[in-house]
Amino acid sequence: MNRMDGGDAARVTQALGGDQDAFRALVERHSRSLFRLAYRMTGNEQDAEEVVQEAMLRAYRRLDKFESRSNFGTWLYRIAVNCSLDLMRKRRSEMEQRERPSTRDEDEDAPATIERVASEMPAPDRLALSVELREQVQQAMSTLSAVERTAFVMRHFDGCSIEEIGKVIGLNTGSTKNSVFRAVQKLRKHLEPYTAPQARPAR
Amino acid sequence: MSDPKMKHVSEEQLIEYRYAESPDLPASKAIGEHLRECGACRTNYESLVRVLEAVDAVPVPEPDAGFETRLWNQLEPKLSAPEITAPRTRSGARFSWSELFAPRRLAAVASVAAMIVAAFVAGRHWSSGVVPVVNVAIAPPLAPVVAQAKERVLLFAVSDHLDRAQMVLLDISNADVPKGGNSQSSGAIADFSREQERAESLLTANRLYRQTAMHTGDSGVASVLDELEPVLLEIAHSPSNLTPAELERLRKHIEARGLLLKVRVLDSSVRQREKAIAPSVVAGGL
Numbered sequence: 386m387n388r389m390d391g392g393d394a395a396r397v398t399q400a401l402g403g404d405q406d407a408f409r410a411l412v413e414r415h416s417r418s419l420f421r422l423a424y425r426m427t428g429n430e431q432d433a434e435e436v437v438q439e440a441m442l443r444a445y446r447r448l449d450k451f452e453s454r455s456n457f458g459t460w461l462y463r464i465a466v467n468c469s470l471d472l473m474r475k476r477r478s479e480m481e482q483r484e485r486p487s488t489r490d491e492d493e494d495a496p497a498t499i500e501r502v503a504s505e506m507p508a509p510d511r512l513a514l515s516v517e518l519r520e521q522v523q524q525a526m527s528t529l530s531a532v533e534r535t536a537f538v539m540r541h542f543d544g545c546s547i548e549e550i551g552k553v554i555g556l557n558t559g560s561t562k563n564s565v566f567r568a569v570q571k572l573r574k575h576l577e578p579y580t581a582p583q584a585r586p587a588r
Numbered sequence: 589m590s591d592p593k594m595k596h597v598s599e600e601q602l603i604e605y606r607y608a609e610s611p612d613l614p615a616s617k618a619i620g621e622h623l624r625e626c627g628a629c630r631t632n633y634e635s636l637v638r639v640l641e642a643v644d645a646v647p648v649p650e651p652d653a654g655f656e657t658r659l660w661n662q663l664e665p666k667l668s669a670p671e672i673t674a675p676r677t678r679s680g681a682r683f684s685w686s687e688l689f690a691p692r693r694l695a696a697v698a699s700v701a702a703m704i705v706a707a708f709v710a711g712r713h714w715s716s717g718v719v720p721v722v723n724v725a726i727a728p729p730l731a732p733v734v735a736q737a738k739e740r741v742l743l744f745a746v747s748d749h750l751d752r753a754q755m756v757l758l759d760i761s762n763a764d765v766p767k768g769g770n771s772q773s774s775g776a777i778a779d780f781s782r783e784q785e786r787a788e789s790l791l792t793a794n795r796l797y798r799q800t801a802m803h804t805g806d807s808g809v810a811s812v813l814d815e816l817e818p819v820l821l822e823i824a825h826s827p828s829n830l831t832p833a834e835l836e837r838l839r840k841h842i843e844a845r846g847l848l849l850k851v852r853v854l855d856s857s858v859r860q861r862e863k864a865i866a867p868s869v870v871a872g873g874l
Contacts, residue, residue, distance in 0.1 A: 412663065420655070421648050426738060430649055438662055445667055474597045497758050499591045522646045540607055541640065555755075557763045562604075570602045580638040 401460040403522055408448075412441050415458060419465045425538045426469035427476075428526060436472055440465035462543075463553045466535055470554065473531035516581050525575035529568050536561055537568035597622055597629045602636055677724055743862040746809065749793050750855040754793045756786050757848050760823060760838055763830075780823075780830050787823035794820060815845055 393414070401409030416437050423436035443464050444451075451460055514553035526534060535554050539545040545553075597605070597619055608616040623630045760783060798813035819841060826834060842848060 394848050400830070408667065409660055409664075412660055416656055416659055417651060419653050424648050430651075434651070434655075434659070438659060441627070441663055442666055443661070445663075518642055519646050522643050526758070552782060555786060557759050557783075560762055562757060565607070566600050566603055569636070569640075570599065572643060573599075573636060576639045576642055577635060581635065586723065 391458070395455060397451060397453065397457060400445070408445060415461050416441065418458070419461065422462065422538070423469050424464055425542055426466070426534060426573065427472060428523060432476070433473055434512070436465060436468045439468045439472075443468065466539065466553050468533055470531050473534065477531065518576075521576060521579050523570075525572050528571055528575060532556070533564050533568040533571070535563035537572075539567050596626065597632075599632075599636075600628075605633075606636060606640065632769060663774055687701050699804050743858050743865070747855055747858045749790065749797060750851055750858065752786065753790055753794070753820070754848065754851050754855065756783055756790065756823065757819070757842055757851065759783055760835070761842055761848065763835055780826065784824050784826065787820045791817070791820050791824060809854065809858070814849060816851060819845070819847060 395409065396407040396411050400411065419437045419440055420426060421434050423433035423440075424430065427433050440461065444461055447464075451457065529537060532554055536550050539546070539550045539553065547558055547561050547565070549557075550565075551558055554561065554564075556564065589791035601619060605616055605619045623633055699843050701702065760780075763780075794813055794817050798817065801807075801813060822838065822841065830838070
């Protein structure tokens, strides 16, 4: 996560005073790191860009709620996580309405079961891992629920603590831990056939 | 020192070990030592690491050079509106317009407005099921489809509300109680401010949905929302840091009423009603 420097603090104050250039400087400073986060959460560039835009807009509208003692980058990061969650839920809901209107898991965000995905997998030896593995990773990530994916991205890529993650996604420590576990378990189940040493094709 | 009789390490422990913030913690040390001695667990751990490394290997595309400019161009027109309606003073003196247009207040007003619309729609379609004749601009064959579409929107909103309420109740019900915590314990536990915020934001909607359901004679919905309301109120007004005793009391309150089950059953029923409407709405082209 970005750390706030004196520049951020000054720009927040200026932006609160109506100086849009100051807010633009904040947008330019933080938008790329938010894009990386949003891409990992949503899995595609268009959605990631939409998330960054929405996060910046929400940040601007709530700028008066920002406490100057806090870290602006962290504050922005949390907003972006929530925007990503909202977008992932929206996309999932759109997809469910289009494709599977009758099924609904107990977990509101639960995607297709990993068993179904596993049964559709090609044999490991037919995969060229360098390219295929990437696709499999993306597919495996898409099997995670919005909450699982958020918890995993925050834990794995950004090194956030369970407490931090819980605060952002609104779950208690136990539920947050479980979300990370479930995410890793699903990824393992999907990806182990492709990452096992014997699965590597002789090329 | 590793215990040679230590049981195999579970997958959850391995995952925790992989993400351990400090490898020097006793639990992490014990697992590390066990992994050095136990081939089966080591193989399992190596497999986990390979999977996570594969996840790391997927590159994140870098936005193009014009990303920031494009982003700003899309943002700027949306930023100008609040500045016109709610100018701020540099002195920090309170300015009444900014209070008036505070996002929380705007959200509440928007929420109330949405509820009024929902109540209006529900009032027309929930109780009688008769499509009013005031839709003169709509061709007669389309009128029932429009009515169903509106009802579906309302059911969707109620279902979403119930989903959110369920999550808050579940979080409270599944919250960790610190070891040694009992009804006499006064030590604070996890911060519940987030749950409180969520409960508070659900309260207004809950009241309006309940009133709507009462007006339209949907006693099933009204009854469950009526039971939900005091619990949401209690969560919203509890201290942010609940002691084990306070948490236990809250849980008992939820359990005694069987509230989670009632909310879940109602959610399922509302969802079925929503789905029952869906095919005809889709067939109608809406």
